[in-house]
Amino acid sequence: MGKVIVVTSGKGGVGKTTSTAALGAALAQNGAKVVVVDFDVGLRNLDLVMGAERRVVYDLVNVIQGEAKLTQALIRDKRLETLFLLPASQTRDKDNLTPEGVEKVITALKNAFDWVICDSPAGIERGATLAMRHADVAIVVTNPEVSSVRDSDRIIGLLDSKTLKAENGETMEKHLLLTRYDSARAERGDMLKVDDVLEILSIPLLGIIPESMDVLRASNVGSPVTLADGRSAPAIAYFEAARRLNGEALPVVIPADKRGLFGKIFGRRAA
Amino acid sequence: MPVDDWLVQLDNLAARSAGFFLRKPIVLDLTNLDIGQDELRDLVAKLATRKVRIMGIEGAKASLLAPDLPPALTDGKGTSDVEIPAVDESSAPAAANLEPTVSAPSRSNSSVVVSQPVRSGQSLHHAEGDVTIVGSVASGSEVVAGGSIHIYGALRGRAMAGTMGNSTARIFCRKLEAELIAIDGFYLTAEDLEPSLRGKAVQIWLEGETIKVAAVI
Numbered sequence: 001m002g003k004v005i006v007v008t009s010g011k012g013g014v015g016k017t018t019s020t021a022a023l024g025a026a027l028a029q030n031g032a033k034v035v036v037v038d039f040d041v042g043l044r045n046l047d048l049v050m051g052a053e054r055r056v057v058y059d060l061v062n063v064i065q066g067e068a069k070l071t072q073a074l075i076r077d078k079r080l081e082t083l084f085l086l087p088a089s090q091t092r093d094k095d096n097l098t099p100e101g102v103e104k105v106i107t108a109l110k111n112a113f114d115w116v117i118c119d120s121p122a123g124i125e126r127g128a129t130l131a132m133r134h135a136d137v138a139i140v141v142t143n144p145e146v147s148s149v150r151d152s153d154r155i156i157g158l159l160d161s162k163t164l165k166a167e168n169g170e171t172m173e174k175h176l177l178l179t180r181y182d183s184a185r186a187e188r189g190d191m192l193k194v195d196d197v198l199e200i201l202s203i204p205l206l207g208i209i210p211e212s213m214d215v216l217r218a219s220n221v222g223s224p225v226t227l228a229d230g231r232s233a234p235a236i237a238y239f240e241a242a243r244r245l246n247g248e249a250l251p252v253v254i255p256a257d258k259r260g261l262f263g264k265i266f267g268r269r270a271a
Numbered sequence: 272m273p274v275d276d277w278l279v280q281l282d283n284l285a286a287r288s289a290g291f292f293l294r295k296p297i298v299l300d301l302t303n304l305d306i307g308q309d310e311l312r313d314l315v316a317k318l319a320t321r322k323v324r325i326m327g328i329e330g331a332k333a334s335l336l337a338p339d340l341p342p343a344l345t346d347g348k349g350t351s352d353v354e355i356p357a358v359d360e361s362s363a364p365a366a367a368n369l370e371p372t373v374s375a376p377s378r379s380n381s382s383v384v385v386s387q388p389v390r391s392g393q394s395l396h397h398a399e400g401d402v403t404i405v406g407s408v409a410s411g412s413e414v415v416a417g418g419s420i421h422i423y424g425a426l427r428g429r430a431m432a433g434t435m436g437n438s439t440a441r442i443f444c445r446k447l448e449a450e451l452i453a454i455d456g457f458y459l460t461a462e463d464l465e466p467s468l469r470g471k472a473v474q475i476w477l478e479g480e481t482i483k484v485a486a487v488i
Contacts, residue, residue, distance in 0.1 A: 146410075150391050153409045157390030199425070202388055202406065 002033075004106060004116045005245075006135035007177075008159075010151030012122030014143045015179035018215055018225065020119040021049045022235070023139070025224035026242035028083035032114040035074065037105075038088035039131035040121040041097060047087045050077065051222025061089035064101030070108055079227055084113070094127040106134040124158060132163050137173045137245070139206060143180045144192040149200055152176075156203065175206035177241060182211040183255050194254055207241030209234050210255040274306070274314060285321065292323045298456070299341070302330030311335060326456060388424065389414060398435060410450065416440070431458075433477070442475040443487070457482055 007020045017040075024036040038046035041061060047053045052075050058068035063086075070086075077083035086109070089096070109116045120131035132138060138159050142152040156174060165172045178197060185191045198205060209215075210233050218228035226235045226242075233255065244250050285292065299315070306314070315325050325341045336342070381400045388406035389395055395402065395414045402416040407424035414420055414428070417435040425446035431453040433440030438455040447468055451460050454477040464484065471486045 150410050153391040154411065157393045157412075160387075160390070200407070200409065200427075 002110045002113045002116055003137060004110060004118065004135045005137045005139055006118045006120055006132040007139045007141060008120040008128060008132055008155050009122065009141040009148070010124060010128075010155040011143075011148045014141050014148050015209070015215075016122075016141050017045045017049050017119050018219060019139070019141050019177055019179060019209070019238070020046060020117050021224035022226045022238040023242055023245070024115070024117050025077075025080060025083060026226040026235075026239050027115050027117075027245070028077070028080045029226065029239075030242070030246075031082065033082045033084075033112070034115045034117065035084040035086055035109055035113045036117045036119060037086040037109070038119050039097075039127055040119065041088045041092055041094045041127060042090065043121065044088035044090050046119050047075075047085060048222060049219050050085050050224065052077070052085050052087070053222070056087045059087045059089040060105065061092045061096045063105055064098060065096065070105065079223075094121070094125070094130075097127065097130050099130065099133065102130050103134060124154065128155075129158065129162050132159055134164055135159075135172065136165070137175070139175050139177050140201070140203065141177045141179055142197060142201070144178060144182075144186065144194070144197055146192065149192065149197055152201055156201065174203045175245070176201055176203050177206045177209065179209040180211045181208050181255060205252050206244055207237050208252060208255060209237045209241075274304075274310070278317060281321070281323075292321070297323050297325050298327045298329050299325050300329045301335070306335070308335055308337060308340075312337075312340060315340060382418065389428065391428070407446075408444075410448075419443070426452075429453075432475075438477050440477075443473070445472045447471055447473045447484070452482065452484075454482060459484075 007016050007023075009016050020036050024034045028034040036046060036050065037060065038044050039060070040046070047056055055075050058073035060073065062068040063070050063073050073086055075085045075087065077085065106116065118131045118135065121127040140152050140155060142148050159172045159174060160166050163172055176198070178194060181194075182191060186193060194208065212232065212234045214229055214232040215225050215234050218225040221228060225232065226238050229235055230239070237255070240250055301311070318325055328336065328341050382403065383397050383400070384403045384405065385395065386405045389404060389408045389412045391409040391411035393412045397415070398417045400416070401418040401421065402414055403421040403423070404414065405423045408414055408422055408426045408428045408430065410427040412428040413431065415431045415434055418432065418437060419440045420430050420432045420442045422430070422444035424444070425448055426444035427448045427450070429451040430442050430444070430449060432442045433455040436455060440454055442452055442454065447464070448470060449461060449464070451458055452475055453459075454475065457477060457480060459482050468484055468486060472488075473484050474487050475482060475484050477483070
C-alpha cells in the first residue's frame, strides 16, 4: 500500500506544481513507483512541467465520471519508467470532482504505486479540500514572506480538521517545504528568516529550495528540475527532501550565498 | 416611530459632544423594545452611518439575531424566546412536583487547555472560563474567553478576554504581536500598542476603562 502525499499551500504561485514534479521525479529516480496527480481542474499545469502536455488523452475527471479507465488516463514518463502522471481536465471545472469519485481513484492508485503525490490547486475551496482529504502526509509549500506564511498556517488548520485522518482522530503528518529562498535577500532582511517561518508554522522542515533560474529553465523545457539538471542547487535540495520523506534523518542546511573564490577567502578572514 | 425619535435625540447628543461614541464599543440593549429583525438590521445600519460601533446586542430574543447582526451579549441573565408559564398548582396537581427544567446559563469556572497552535482562520471560543494555549495564536485567528487567556507562545491574532462582563480577566502571552486585544469589551488594536512592548512577554489587564499592558519577566 502506497503513501498519499498532498502538496498544498493556500497561496498560489509558491511552487506547488514545481515541487510536485521535482519530488515525484526524485523519488522515482531512486526506483520507487510514483504517480503525480494534478488536482487543479480547469487550470492544469503539471502536464507542462512534466513535459507531457501533448500526450494527454484522458484525465482525472474522465476517470471519475467513468468515461475512461484509470490505466487509460495514466501517462508514463518518457525518461523514468516508474514515474506516471494523472493529468487534470482543462475544459471542466472543479465541480466535476466528487468526494466518492476522488476516493475511488486515490484508493486504486494507492494499491498500484509506492507514492501518490497530489498537486493541490491554490485556495481553500473544493479542489484544495478534496486534494488533501485522503492524504497520509502533507507537504506545505511556503515562500519566506508574510502572506504565504499566513496562508500556509490556514491550510495547516484545515489539514488538522477537514481531512479523513483528522476526522478519524489521527494527526496528519505535515512537512514544511520552504521554496524560493533567496539567501542574499534574507541577509538584507527583505525576507522572513527560516527560523521565523518555522516558529510561526511550527511543523518540521522537509527542505529549503533556493531561488534559482534553473527551476524556471527546467519548467520551460518541460522537465522536473531534478531530471533537467541533477547537480543544480535546487535539484540537490529536492533530492535531499525526497530522502527525508523516506525517513532519512538528514540535517537541513540553509543555502548560503553563492560567493566566488575571493568572496570565500575574504568571508573566512573576516569571520 | 419611537426608534426614529430616539435617533433624533441621539443625533442631538452627538452634536453637543463630538466624539462621544468615537472608538467606543457599544452594546445595544433591546429590553422592552418590540422590534423585528429587519427593523433591527436597519437600526444597526443607521447607527453605523453615525460611526457608532455595535459590538453586541443585549436583551434580545435568540430568534431576533442573525449571523449578519452583532452577537448576543448578556450579563448573566438568560433571555428566552418563550415565556415560561408559572405552574398553576390548583389546576394541574399532577405537574406540581415536577422540577421546572429551566437551564440557567452555566456560571462554572471551567477552564480549557489547548496544546496545539491556534492557526490562521480558526476561532476558539470558551464562554465560561479561562483558556490556556500551549502554542502560538496565529495572525488571522481569534481566541475568545469568558475568563482570562494564557498563551505560552506568540500572540499574533486577536485575544478577547472577559467577554461575559468579567473586567478582572487578564491576557498573558510570551510574545506580544497581537492584531487586537480586548477585555470586557474594551479593546486596543495593534496600532494603539506601545511599540516598545512588541515582541515582549506581557500581561494585559483592565484598570477602570483603560487597558494596561506591561512586561512580565
